[in-house]
Amino acid sequence: MQILFGILAIFIIVIALFWILVPAFYGLPPISSRNERIRRALELANPQVGERLYDLGSGHGRVLVMAAKEFGLNAVGIEAGPVQCAVSWVNAFRNGVRSQVRIEAGDFYKSNLIDADIVFAYLTSDHANRLQEKLSRELKPGARVLTVSFDLPGWDAVFFDREQLIYLYKK
Numbered sequence: 001m002q003i004l005f006g007i008l009a010i011f012i013i014v015i016a017l018f019w020i021l022v023p024a025f026y027g028l029p030p031i032s033s034r035n036e037r038i039r040r041a042l043e044l045a046n047p048q049v050g051e052r053l054y055d056l057g058s059g060h061g062r063v064l065v066m067a068a069k070e071f072g073l074n075a076v077g078i079e080a081g082p083v084q085c086a087v088s089w090v091n092a093f094r095n096g097v098r099s100q101v102r103i104e105a106g107d108f109y110k111s112n113l114i115d116a117d118i119v120f121a122y123l124t125s126d127h128a129n130r131l132q133e134k135l136s137r138e139l140k141p142g143a144r145v146l147t148v149s150f151d152l153p154g155w156d157a158v159f160f161d162r163e164q165l166i167y168l169y170k171k
Protein backbone atom coordinates (compact mmCIF):
# COMPACT_ATOMS: atom_id res chain seq x y z
CA MET A 1 0.00 0.00 0.00
CA GLN A 2 2.83 2.37 0.97
CA ILE A 3 4.55 1.67 -2.32
CA LEU A 4 1.35 2.56 -4.20
CA PHE A 5 1.08 5.88 -2.34
CA GLY A 6 4.75 6.55 -3.08
CA ILE A 7 4.26 5.93 -6.80
CA LEU A 8 1.15 8.14 -6.81
CA ALA A 9 2.99 10.94 -4.99
CA ILE A 10 5.90 10.79 -7.46
CA PHE A 11 3.44 10.83 -10.38
CA ILE A 12 1.67 13.91 -9.00
CA ILE A 13 4.97 15.70 -8.35
CA VAL A 14 6.20 14.99 -11.90
CA ILE A 15 2.91 16.28 -13.42
CA ALA A 16 3.04 19.42 -11.23
CA LEU A 17 6.66 20.07 -12.23
CA PHE A 18 5.86 19.70 -15.94
CA TRP A 19 2.79 21.94 -15.48
CA ILE A 20 4.85 24.77 -14.00
CA LEU A 21 8.35 24.29 -15.41
CA VAL A 22 7.63 24.04 -19.14
CA PRO A 23 5.83 27.44 -19.36
CA ALA A 24 8.52 28.88 -17.05
CA PHE A 25 11.18 27.63 -19.47
CA TYR A 26 9.41 29.68 -22.15
CA GLY A 27 9.38 32.68 -19.80
CA LEU A 28 5.70 32.66 -18.88
CA PRO A 29 3.54 31.56 -15.97
CA PRO A 30 0.74 29.08 -16.81
CA ILE A 31 -1.98 31.69 -16.22
CA SER A 32 -5.22 31.64 -18.22
CA SER A 33 -7.01 34.77 -19.40
CA ARG A 34 -10.23 35.62 -17.59
CA ASN A 35 -13.39 34.69 -19.53
CA GLU A 36 -14.67 38.31 -19.78
CA ARG A 37 -11.32 39.37 -21.23
CA ILE A 38 -11.35 36.57 -23.80
CA ARG A 39 -14.94 37.34 -24.79
CA ARG A 40 -14.20 41.05 -25.15
CA ALA A 41 -11.12 40.33 -27.27
CA LEU A 42 -12.95 37.92 -29.54
CA GLU A 43 -15.84 40.35 -30.02
CA LEU A 44 -13.40 43.08 -31.05
CA ALA A 45 -12.12 40.89 -33.89
CA ASN A 46 -15.67 40.57 -35.31
CA PRO A 47 -15.31 36.82 -35.90
CA GLN A 48 -17.35 35.08 -38.59
CA VAL A 49 -18.57 31.50 -38.16
CA GLY A 50 -16.11 29.02 -39.65
CA GLU A 51 -13.07 31.29 -39.49
CA ARG A 52 -9.80 29.91 -38.15
CA LEU A 53 -8.37 31.27 -34.91
CA TYR A 54 -4.90 30.50 -33.57
CA ASP A 55 -4.06 30.93 -29.89
CA LEU A 56 -0.27 31.19 -29.58
CA GLY A 57 0.59 29.61 -26.25
CA SER A 58 -2.92 28.28 -25.69
CA GLY A 59 -2.47 27.23 -22.04
CA HIS A 60 -5.46 25.29 -20.73
CA GLY A 61 -7.52 25.97 -23.85
CA ARG A 62 -9.97 28.55 -22.51
CA VAL A 63 -9.68 30.76 -25.58
CA LEU A 64 -10.06 27.77 -27.89
CA VAL A 65 -13.20 26.53 -26.15
CA MET A 66 -14.87 29.94 -26.09
CA ALA A 67 -13.92 30.68 -29.71
CA ALA A 68 -15.47 27.38 -30.81
CA LYS A 69 -18.48 27.30 -28.51
CA GLU A 70 -19.63 30.92 -28.50
CA PHE A 71 -18.37 32.17 -31.89
CA GLY A 72 -18.44 29.06 -34.08
CA LEU A 73 -14.75 29.31 -34.97
CA ASN A 74 -12.28 26.56 -35.81
CA ALA A 75 -9.68 27.01 -33.11
CA VAL A 76 -6.06 25.91 -33.17
CA GLY A 77 -3.97 26.08 -30.01
CA ILE A 78 -0.20 25.77 -30.06
CA GLU A 79 1.20 25.10 -26.61
CA ALA A 80 4.60 24.02 -25.32
CA GLY A 81 3.38 22.52 -22.03
CA PRO A 82 2.29 18.85 -22.28
CA VAL A 83 0.07 19.10 -19.18
CA GLN A 84 -1.62 22.23 -20.58
CA CYS A 85 -2.21 20.39 -23.88
CA ALA A 86 -3.83 17.45 -22.06
CA VAL A 87 -6.05 19.79 -20.00
CA SER A 88 -7.07 21.65 -23.18
CA TRP A 89 -8.04 18.40 -24.85
CA VAL A 90 -10.22 17.44 -21.86
CA ASN A 91 -11.76 20.94 -21.78
CA ALA A 92 -12.64 20.82 -25.47
CA PHE A 93 -14.10 17.34 -25.03
CA ARG A 94 -16.16 18.30 -21.94
CA ASN A 95 -17.54 21.34 -23.75
CA GLY A 96 -18.55 19.35 -26.82
CA VAL A 97 -16.28 21.24 -29.24
CA ARG A 98 -13.61 18.58 -29.91
CA SER A 99 -14.32 18.62 -33.66
CA GLN A 100 -13.69 22.40 -33.85
CA VAL A 101 -10.56 22.46 -31.71
CA ARG A 102 -7.06 21.31 -32.67
CA ILE A 103 -4.24 21.34 -30.16
CA GLU A 104 -0.64 21.21 -31.33
CA ALA A 105 2.04 20.46 -28.77
CA GLY A 106 5.17 22.48 -29.50
CA ASP A 107 6.76 25.86 -30.08
CA PHE A 108 4.48 28.28 -31.90
CA TYR A 109 7.48 30.00 -33.52
CA LYS A 110 7.95 26.79 -35.52
CA SER A 111 4.40 26.65 -36.89
CA ASN A 112 3.03 28.44 -39.94
CA LEU A 113 0.11 30.84 -39.56
CA ILE A 114 -0.67 31.25 -43.24
CA ASP A 115 -4.30 30.05 -42.85
CA ALA A 116 -5.08 32.15 -39.76
CA ASP A 117 -8.01 34.58 -39.87
CA ILE A 118 -7.54 35.62 -36.25
CA VAL A 119 -4.49 35.26 -34.03
CA PHE A 120 -4.76 35.58 -30.25
CA ALA A 121 -1.67 36.00 -28.07
CA TYR A 122 -1.55 36.54 -24.31
CA LEU A 123 2.19 36.74 -23.78
CA THR A 124 4.67 39.37 -22.57
CA SER A 125 6.52 42.19 -24.29
CA ASP A 126 9.61 39.91 -24.44
CA HIS A 127 7.85 38.20 -27.37
CA ALA A 128 6.80 41.41 -29.15
CA ASN A 129 9.66 41.83 -31.64
CA ARG A 130 10.02 38.21 -32.67
CA LEU A 131 6.27 37.75 -32.89
CA GLN A 132 5.66 40.84 -35.01
CA GLU A 133 8.31 39.65 -37.48
CA LYS A 134 6.62 36.26 -37.72
CA LEU A 135 3.15 37.77 -38.15
CA SER A 136 4.39 40.23 -40.79
CA ARG A 137 5.95 37.35 -42.74
CA GLU A 138 3.18 34.77 -42.52
CA LEU A 139 -0.27 36.32 -42.08
CA LYS A 140 -2.53 36.87 -45.07
CA PRO A 141 -3.88 40.39 -45.72
CA GLY A 142 -6.99 41.09 -43.65
CA ALA A 143 -6.05 38.73 -40.80
CA ARG A 144 -6.73 40.17 -37.36
CA VAL A 145 -4.36 39.95 -34.43
CA LEU A 146 -5.36 40.28 -30.78
CA THR A 147 -2.60 40.82 -28.27
CA VAL A 148 -3.32 40.90 -24.56
CA SER A 149 -1.08 42.91 -22.22
CA PHE A 150 1.58 43.74 -24.83
CA ASP A 151 1.68 45.62 -28.13
CA LEU A 152 3.39 44.90 -31.45
CA PRO A 153 6.22 47.30 -32.29
CA GLY A 154 5.81 48.96 -35.70
CA TRP A 155 2.13 47.97 -36.03
CA ASP A 156 -0.70 50.50 -35.60
CA ALA A 157 -3.53 49.13 -33.48
CA VAL A 158 -6.96 49.68 -35.02
CA PHE A 159 -8.39 49.50 -31.51
CA PHE A 160 -7.02 49.51 -27.98
CA ASP A 161 -9.13 48.53 -24.98
CA ARG A 162 -7.40 50.46 -22.20
CA GLU A 163 -9.32 48.77 -19.39
CA GLN A 164 -8.56 45.17 -20.46
CA LEU A 165 -5.23 45.93 -22.18
CA ILE A 166 -6.29 44.35 -25.45
CA TYR A 167 -4.82 45.49 -28.79
CA LEU A 168 -6.54 44.73 -32.08
CA TYR A 169 -4.47 44.85 -35.30
CA LYS A 170 -5.29 44.20 -38.92
CA LYS A 171 -2.67 42.98 -41.40
Ligand SMILES: C[S@@+](CC[C@H](N)C(=O)[O-])C[C@H]1O[C@@H](n2cnc3c(N)ncnc32)[C@H](O)[C@@H]1O
Nearest residue numbers: 023026032033057058059079080106107108122
Ligand atom coordinates in the same frame (compact mmCIF):
# COMPACT_ATOMS: atom_id res chain seq x y z
C1 LIG B 1 -0.06 33.48 -20.16
S1 LIG B 1 -0.39 31.86 -20.77
C2 LIG B 1 -1.78 32.19 -21.84
C3 LIG B 1 -2.70 31.02 -22.02
C4 LIG B 1 -3.90 31.24 -22.95
N1 LIG B 1 -3.51 31.80 -24.23
C5 LIG B 1 -4.93 32.14 -22.32
O1 LIG B 1 -5.02 33.31 -22.70
O2 LIG B 1 -5.68 31.68 -21.44
C6 LIG B 1 0.94 31.67 -21.96
C7 LIG B 1 1.18 30.24 -22.43
O3 LIG B 1 2.09 30.32 -23.54
C8 LIG B 1 2.90 29.15 -23.53
N2 LIG B 1 4.08 29.45 -24.37
C9 LIG B 1 5.02 30.42 -24.17
N3 LIG B 1 5.91 30.45 -25.17
C10 LIG B 1 5.54 29.46 -26.02
C11 LIG B 1 6.06 28.99 -27.27
N4 LIG B 1 7.14 29.57 -27.85
N5 LIG B 1 5.42 27.98 -27.90
C12 LIG B 1 4.31 27.40 -27.35
N6 LIG B 1 3.78 27.80 -26.17
C13 LIG B 1 4.37 28.82 -25.52
C14 LIG B 1 3.16 28.88 -22.06
O4 LIG B 1 3.48 27.52 -21.83
C15 LIG B 1 1.82 29.31 -21.40
O5 LIG B 1 0.97 28.20 -21.23
